[in-house]
Amino acid sequence: MHCSRAVTQGIIRGMLRFVLRRLLTFPLVLLLMYGGAVLLVTATPGEGLEGEKELSPEVLAAKRKLYNYDQPWVVRYFWTWPKRLVWDQDLPAHQYEDWTVVEIMRAALPVSLQLGVLALALAIMLGLAVGVLSAVRRGHWLEHLSVGFCLIGISLPTFVTGSVLLMVVAIWLRAVPVGGWGRPAQAILPALTLALPYAAYIARLTRAALLDVYAEDYIRTARAKGLSEARVLFDHALRNALLPVLSYLGPAAAAIFTGSFVVEKVFTVPGMGTHVVESINNRDQSLILATVMVYGVFLASFNLIVDVLYGVVDPRIRVGARAT
């Protein structure tokens, strides 16, 4: 009894150290990202101030002063940009815009996040279902169906699958609205399109892992004990087969959330996508920085959560982390 408590404490301490180390790299990631983004943005010719017309030097100088672009880089790095990105309530994002950077992000981010979360959930559910089905029902028509599903998922760009779905489901069948955002029906097609490639990959991972696990001795033991196939699957096989899927979730989430630009464009979803593309094409410095940082913070936190979760599920990771 006493001994086991010491072991538990040791495990908890290892866990804490692991989480702490991960937390320490977090600000480092953000700082590096911020530095890199500022560097790329400021090194690019064009400040997004020039419009269609040629500006007189005085007007240009006044504009640069208004946006603080005339300051030395230290000021811009440590004051101008952070202010614009985090709390500036007065200055619009750029000259043709009434909204501030903060307002734009506040309006667009929730939309993209909703879409991303929906797609991720859909990808996990679909992927697991298809993967398990194709591993359990080998040779059944369901297996062929799921293989076909995976093939489409990995071999066509999302803008093609999305447009075809849009054409068939929204325009010909009139089953859902064509585009826009706000009603649940408008979210179905974009989320499905975005989820498809990742669902396909998760299905492949699950299937391969399950087939591996089914060859293990302890599964034979479980069957020999007389457990039902369902209990073998859910209590013994799936638990171990989920590890590779779990470790794929971090990269998958990252790809889903940043890949949503394309899907947003297909279905005219008013999320971050339009701002990302337009700001980059217009060299709109503050919006570029804002989108990069918003995604960066989001991805870094997501990776952190996944790493910690992984450490909880698989003790070997923690031990390995301590050894190095």
Added chain:
Amino acid sequence: MNARRSDAWRRYRRNRAALVALGVLGLMAAACFVTLGWSAPRMRQQDLPAARQPPSRAYPFGADELGRSLLWRTLYGGSISLSLGLLVAVIAVGFGTAYGLMAGYRGGRCDAVMMRIVDVLYALPYMLLVMLFTVSVGAWLEQWRPGGSQAEQRLLIGTEWSRFIVLALAIGGVSWLTVARVVRGQVLSLREQPFIEAARALGIPTGRILVRHILPNLVGQIAVFGTLTVPQAILQESFLSFLGVGVQPPQATWGSLAADGIRLLNPIQFDWWLVVFPCVALAVTLLSLNFVGDGLRDAFETRSAAS
């Protein structure tokens, strides 16, 4: 070594799907590259009366909105897509392998720092960075362009290709991370094996140990990752094309052709051929590449399981 590799080939040959995929891939690549001499000039030839013509004898794949033959455009686009994918794979595998070798072999603090950097880079929003990088470099090149009609002419042709190279660098620049991680992991375990220790005891210089003794053991893994990077890169480029930062017209890839077709797609004038032909070529190639990659993995994996 040679025996081992021919072993892998024997195992690969037994995998029917992978073998068929390799054949399809070879055919596709041959069709695109062999016809390059014909397709390169013809893909730009406009014939406005034939604009948006459905597939016919003169235009087997139909014509686009400027009356350019989609057959030639698809073949030409394929050669650009495939070369882009190949270039990205070479960049990603080359840099990733060098990085992983270095981190894994040095070990200790050097390894820790190098791998933390990889962790940091993993958390970056790639799509955004690739777009930003592509546009930034494009802007630099535009600004740097000197006057003079001759030079300008040459550079205008040059910018088409510079966009291609920038795209390859940008996509390759974010694809090497996984290779670096995998190679580093392998090197960490190889480093402790007796034959490396023996090489070190014989006084063989580090560079030679890495190239002659460690690298040959990584060939399988590198081949697998290289193969799987190609479809990823082709897909990435198609997304960038769709968002307007892919290759520059009149250059074309399967991705940009599909994106152009999708843009023209509407329920009133349903020009299906503009989407279907590039997409079929794209899908067949991506599938084959994935099958070849999986086949290679299976062929090489038995070895790592046995050793």
